[in-house]
Amino acid sequence: MIRRSLRSLLLVEDNPGDARLLREMLSEGGAHKMGMTHVESMSEAERQLGQASFDMVMLDLGLPDAHGLEAVRRARAAAPRVPLVVLTGLDDESLATEALQEGAQDYLIKAQIETRGLLRALHYAIERKAMEEALFAVKERAQVTLNCIGDAVVCTDIAGNITFVNLVAEKMTGWPAEEALGRPMAEVFRILDAVTRQTTPNPMDMAVVQNQTVHQPSNCVLIRRDEFETPIEDSVAPIHDREGKATGAVIVFRDVSAARAMAQEMTHSAQHDFLTGLPNRMLLNDRVDQAITLSARNTKKVAVLFLDLDGFKHINDSLGHPIGDKLLQSIAKRLVSCVRGSDTVSRQGGDEFVVLLSEMAQQEDAAISALRILDAVSQTHPIDQHDLHLTASIGVSVSPDDGMDAETLIKNADTAMYQAKENGRQSYQFFKPAMNVRAVERQSIEESLRRALERKEFALHYQPKVKLATGEITGAEALIRWTHPTRGLVSPAQFIPVAEDCGLILPMGRWVIREACKQARAWIDAGLPLYTMAVNISSMEFRDDNFLESVFTTLSETGLDPKSLELELTESVLMKRAESAASVLRTLRTRGVQIAVDDFGTGYSSLSYLRKFPIDALKIDQSFVRQITSAPDDTTIVTAVIGMGRSLKLRVVAEGVETREELEFLRAHQCEEAQGYYFSQPVPPSQFGILLKSGIPESAVIVHR
Ligand code: C2E
Ligand code: MG
Ligand code: MG
Numbered sequence: 001m002i003r004r005s006l007r008s009l010l011l012v013e014d015n016p017g018d019a020r021l022l023r024e025m026l027s028e029g030g031a032h033k034m035g036m037t038h039v040e041s042m043s044e045a046e047r048q049l050g051q052a053s054f055d056m057v058m059l060d061l062g063l064p065d066a067h068g069l070e071a072v073r074r075a076r077a078a079a080p081r082v083p084l085v086v087l088t089g090l091d092d093e094s095l096a097t098e099a100l101q102e103g104a105q106d107y108l109i110k111a112q113i114e115t116r117g118l119l120r121a122l123h124y125a126i127e128r129k130a131m132e133e134a135l136f137a138v139k140e141r142a143q144v145t146l147n148c149i150g151d152a153v154v155c156t157d158i159a160g161n162i163t164f165v166n167l168v169a170e171k172m173t174g175w176p177a178e179e180a181l182g183r184p185m186a187e188v189f190r191i192l193d194a195v196t197r198q199t200t201p202n203p204m205d206m207a208v209v210q211n212q213t214v215h216q217p218s219n220c221v222l223i224r225r226d227e228f229e230t231p232i233e234d235s236v237a238p239i240h241d242r243e244g245k246a247t248g249a250v251i252v253f254r255d256v257s258a259a260r261a262m263a264q265e266m267t268h269s270a271q272h273d274f275l276t277g278l279p280n281r282m283l284l285n286d287r288v289d290q291a292i293t294l295s296a297r298n299t300k301k302v303a304v305l306f307l308d309l310d311g312f313k314h315i316n317d318s319l320g321h322p323i324g325d326k327l328l329q330s331i332a333k334r335l336v337s338c339v340r341g342s343d344t345v346s347r348q349g350g351d352e353f354v355v356l357l358s359e360m361a362q363q364e365d366a367a368i369s370a371l372r373i374l375d376a377v378s379q380t381h382p383i384d385q386h387d388l389h390l391t392a393s394i395g396v397s398v399s400p401d402d403g404m405d406a407e408t409l410i411k412n413a414d415t416a417m418y419q420a421k422e423n424g425r426q427s428y429q430f431f432k433p434a435m436n437v438r439a440v441e442r443q444s445i446e447e448s449l450r451r452a453l454e455r456k457e458f459a460l461h462y463q464p465k466v467k468l469a470t471g472e473i474t475g476a477e478a479l480i481r482w483t484h485p486t487r488g489l490v491s492p493a494q495f496i497p498v499a500e501d502c503g504l505i506l507p508m509g510r511w512v513i514r515e516a517c518k519q520a521r522a523w524i525d526a527g528l529p530l531y532t533m534a535v536n537i538s539s540m541e542f543r544d545d546n547f548l549e550s551v552f553t554t555l556s557e558t559g560l561d562p563k564s565l566e567l568e569l570t571e572s573v574l575m576k577r578a579e580s581a582a583s584v585l586r587t588l589r590t591r592g593v594q595i596a597v598d599d600f601g602t603g604y605s606s607l608s609y610l611r612k613f614p615i616d617a618l619k620i621d622q623s624f625v626r627q628i629t630s631a632p633d634d635t636t637i638v639t640a641v642i643g644m645g646r647s648l649k650l651r652v653v654a655e656g657v658e659t660r661e662e663l664e665f666l667r668a669h670q671c672e673e674a675q676g677y678y679f680s681q682p683v684p685p686s687q688f689g690i691l692l693k694s695g696i697p698e699s700a701v702i703v704h705r
Contacts, residue, residue, distance in 0.1 A: 006055045006126060008035040010077070012045040013087065018110060022058070022118070029119040042066035042074055048258060049078040049634055056122060059104075060087045068095050072102045082127035085111075085121055105129050150254065151347035155239070156204055157248040160185045172232075172255065174225030186610045189251065190223040191216065194231065204249040207236040210247060222253070222373045231260045273347040275325055276332035284346035284354055286407035291358035292399050297357070301367035302399040305355040306413035307335075307373065310391045310425040313352035319386065326383045327390075334376040339369065350435045354410060363398050363430075370394045370428035378426060393420040402431045415439045445498045453507055456482050460515050460681035465534070465653060465675045468667045473692060475532035475566065477675065478516040479682045480508070500540050509541040510550055513651070517558040517565065519685055524564065526583060528692040532594060534566040548587055555593075562592035566616070570598045574613060582612055589614040596653070601641055611648065622656025628665045635665070642671050 009026075012017040019038055026034065037054070039045050042065045045663050049057070059075050061068050077262055084104045088096045089111070096107035105125035108118065146153050152169035156162055165173070165180045165188070173180070175188045191200050208215045214236050221229045234253030238246040271283035279287065291302045309331065316324035328351065335345045335353055344356040357369055374392055381388040395417025403409035412431040418439070420429035452458060463475040482490045499505040513535050520533035541547060555562050567588065574597065585595055596617035597610070601624050624637045638654075645652035654666050657676030664675055679696050 006034055006122060008037070008052070008054045009056045009058065009122075010045060010048055010054045011036060011038045011058045011186070012040075012042065012063065012064050012071075013038065013058070014040045014043075015060070016344040018060070018087070022113070025113070025115040025118050029115050030473070040064075042071055046074065046078045049075075054079065054082050055602075056126065057082050057084050058087060058122075059084060061092060061099065064090065068092075069102060072099045072104055076103045081129075081133070083125040111485050114251055137521050151252050151653050152254065153250060153252050154185070154189055155248060155250045156185050158208070158246060158447075160202070160204055162188055163248060165228060169253075171223065172222060172230060172253070173370040174228075191232070192216065192223060192229075194219040194221045194464065203234065203236040203251060207249045207251075208246045209239045211238055213237040216253075230341060231257050233259075271348075276329055276330050276347050278344040278353075279344055280337075281346065281348050281354075284344060284348075284356060284475070285406040285410070287344045287358075288356050288409060291356060291402060292406070292409070295359065295399060300358075301360040302370075302409070303357040303360055303363070304397050304399075304409045304413040305357065305366065305370055305373065305396075305428075306410065306417040307353045307355065308378075308394075308417050308421065309351040309377070310393055310421070312390060315388060315390065319388075323383055323386065323388075327381055327388055330381045330383060331377060335373060336378050338373045346586070351516070354413070366396050366398060366676075367428070367430075370396055374426055374428065376559060391426035393417055393425060395420055395431060396428055412436070441597050442498055445490070445495055446502050448502075449482075449502070449504050452482060452484075453504075453511060455485075457485070458508070458511065459483070460512065460519065461684055462519075462688040463675055463682035464680050464688070464696065465532075465673050465690055466679050467673055468663070468671060471696055473529065473696060474535055474673060476530060476688060477534040477536070477568070477682070478512060478519075479536070480512055481682075496538060500538055503540070505540050505575055508537065508545055510554075512536075513551060514554050514558065517554050517560040520564055521558050521560045523689065523692060524560075526689075528689065530563055530564070532566040533594060535569050536568045537573070537575065539570075542569060542573050542581070542584070548584060551588070551593065552591065555591075563594070566594040566596055568596045568598040568619065571600060578612070582614075585614050596651075599655075601631065601637060615648075615650055616650045617651040617653055617673075619653045619655050619675075620671075625656050625662055625666075625676070626658075628662045629659055638665075638671075639669050642666075642669050646670070657686050 011022060013049055014112045017555060019693050020328060023036065023038070026036065037048055037052075039048055040063075042063050045057070045059070048054075049653055057079060059071055060072055062403065063071055066074055072084070072086060075589050086096060086099045086104045086107045087110055087124040088099075088107060089109070093109070097106070098110070101106055105128045106121045108121055120167070146164075147168075147375075149166075150168065152172045153164070153166040153443075154162060154169045154173075155164035162180050162183050162185060165175065165177045170176055170180070173188050175183075186202055191203075192198065193200050198218060200216060203214055203216055216234045216236075217231075218233065218234055222232045223229055232253045233256045236249055236251040239248045239250055241247045260324060271280060272278065273280045288302070288304060295299075295302045312327070313325070328347070331353070332345065332347065335355060339345060339355060339357065342358055344358075346356070348354055354368070357366055360366060374394065377390070377392045381390070382477050395413045395415060397403060397409050397412040397416060399409055402412045410434075415435045416429045416431035417657045419435050420427050423429060459481045460478045461481050462478055464473045465475045465477065466472070467474045480492055482492070482495055484490050489629070499508055516533050516535045516585055520530060523530045537547075544550075551565075551567075556567065575583075588595060594616040595614065596619055597615055598619050599621040600618045602621045618641060620638060620641050624641065628635055628638060642652050651673060653673040653675060654662075654671050657663055657666065657678045662675060662676075663678060680691060683691070
């Protein structure tokens with residue numbers, strides 16, 4: 001019956017009779033193989049326990065050198081991990097109970113001992129001790145684990161009083177375990193809703209009532225004992241007894257300030273522009289919508305100012321992106337300083353900004369803000385070693401008239417901004433519904449333009465240039481024609497600006513040069529008298545890096561003599577970045593290509609500049625030619641241009657000649673060449689071929705004196 005684990009027993013008993021009796025009982029119970037050491041005093045016992053290891057100690061509580069509880073304590077101190085069974089006299093039962101509390105596993109009343117009882121007691125004592133040890137190990141492991149994990153853990157009993165806090169929980173609540181234990185949960189674990197600042201319902205109660213794990217709302221803050229706040233995330237689970245009845249709860253929580261800060265930062269960067277830190281398009285849309293809703297209630301107005309910088313691209317390209325970036329940051333600061341704190345300045349991307357003016361009393365306030373902004377932007381921006389100057393164009397839309405939602409309002413402000421740009425820089429423009437019609441029109445032109453080339457909707461018409469002295473055709477000007485599948489013929493004045501804006505002018509221009517060169521070569525090969533083929537070149541084409549290469553490739557591929565090609569450029573194209581324009585012109589000139597200044601007199605060219613350019617011809621704009629008939633007393637410009645052309649040794653071509661009167665005036669003033677409906681409209685190639693063969697009818701050119 002006695003366990004094999006009981007192999008050595010220390011009996012501490014000063015009464016020889018009792019000792020003998022016990023020994024006999026043990027041997028009778030089959031424990032004769034067990035080693036038993038018998039000592040008669042506590043000091044002797046302590047010596048033995050210090051030297052050898054025992055599986056069990058039986059201790060009489062009436063020793064000569066230690067009595068009662070003192071004996072128990074000394075025995076426990078000498079061998080804390082060895083099971084202890086105490087022996088008492090009959091009248092010592094209360095002492096025996098105390099002994100159990102001190103750590104003895106069992107007690108035997110000497111007068112009542114009999115063999116079976118003794119053996120059972122020893123057996124249980126060993127088991128109980130083993131269980132105690134195991135339990136201790138489990139508890140210890142749990143304790144160490146709970147103190148090692150990064151989460152805070154607090155346990156309560158069913159009444160909600162704290163029964164356990166781990167180290168992290170101590171730190172986060174500010175309550176040391178010894179002070180926290182036994183206190184009501186709500187006192188130690190104080191949590192608020194971060195937004196409403198209301199106390200959240202006690203999670204322990206919820207867990208116990210619902211009898212399941214519950215989580216706190218995600219925006220909880222824990223208030224530490226010193227009032228410091230930590231955002232937390234937690235879960236609470238009920239603890240059950242064997243019957244499944246809740247006996248308390250355990251709450252696990254962790255500091256989520258880093259995660260929440262990260263989440264906040266992510267939200268911030270999703271809603272702000274990285275370069276300027278201003279709200280981005282997304283956040284602006286929200287704010288505009290909010291402002292509109294609010295304004296409907298308080299009968300105020302909301303304005304959106306769409307701002308685009310004039311010439312920013314030029315600064316960015318010439319001085320480099322780092323300076324461009326700093327300039328945008330500087331603009332951002334100026335814009336913010338121009339508006340109230342309740343207004344929003346946002347960057348849409350590139351050099352576009354949108355300002356939201358909320359709660360405006362009247363529309364004029366938006367105009368005042370726009371002027372203030374235009375002024376602030378135009379002040380010098382000192383960036384690195386540069387003093388940068390630039391202007392802006394602003395489009396303004398106002399709710400409710402121009403839109404009841406962010407998208408419409410911003411789109412309309414954008415449309416108005418385009419109008420402002422067209423009106424001249426450094427200006428603002430209020431949106432008008434008519435602008436939209438134009439914008440829609442433009443949009444639809446752009447869409448069909450994109451398909452026009454591949455669908456072969458373009459054609460070239462040719463208009464002759466006539467030598468006034470002889471009436472012979474000196475050349476042709478190629479003019480593009482677009483037959484839109486549904487609109488029919490669309491004028492170049494309508495679609496060329498759109499093609500310039502969206503970049504389609506480049507492939508289109510290449511097509512025009514190739515087609516014109518091919519046609520000129522064909523006429524020359526057919527033996528027809530064509531000296532030059534003039535092609536119009538727009539600003540963007542001329543500035544394109546591949547322009548020269550493309551012209552020369554086309555010439556060599558079509559086999560047209562470069563001297564037969566004349567490029568028509570307007571004054572403004574030449575004046576913009578005059579130095580680089582001059583160098584491109586020189587390259588063309590060395591190869592023999594001729595250059596004409598188109599629409600001369602309408603731009604702002606200065607004569608001194610004009611001298612620098614290798615130019616062959618000036619084309620007098622038709623508005624001046626018209627003056628010959630409409631304001632015959634004021635023909636100074638025409639005569640001045642003719643004179644100037646002659647002194648610069650340039651050919652002078654009068655454009656748009658419609659009447660015999662104009663023709664005669666021009667001839668009288670020694671203008672060399674002319675072009676216009678009077679001689680011929682621009683015509684398709686087949687008709688132009690006939691013109692080349694037969695010449696301009698004599699009646700049209702011979703002046704009757
Ligand atoms: P532009 O180069 O000054 O061309 C002269 C314009 O005046 C042409 O208009 C022509 O048809 C018109 N015209 C000619 N004689 C008379 C006349 O006696 N009276 C009146 N009222 N008009 C006359 P179009 O063809 O509509 O072209 C307009 C402008 O579009 C051109 O002005 C030119 O700047 C541009 N353009 C035309 N074709 C092309 C092209 O292939 N490429 C580029 N980049 N621009 C082109
Ligand atoms: Mg022209
Ligand atoms: Mg012209």
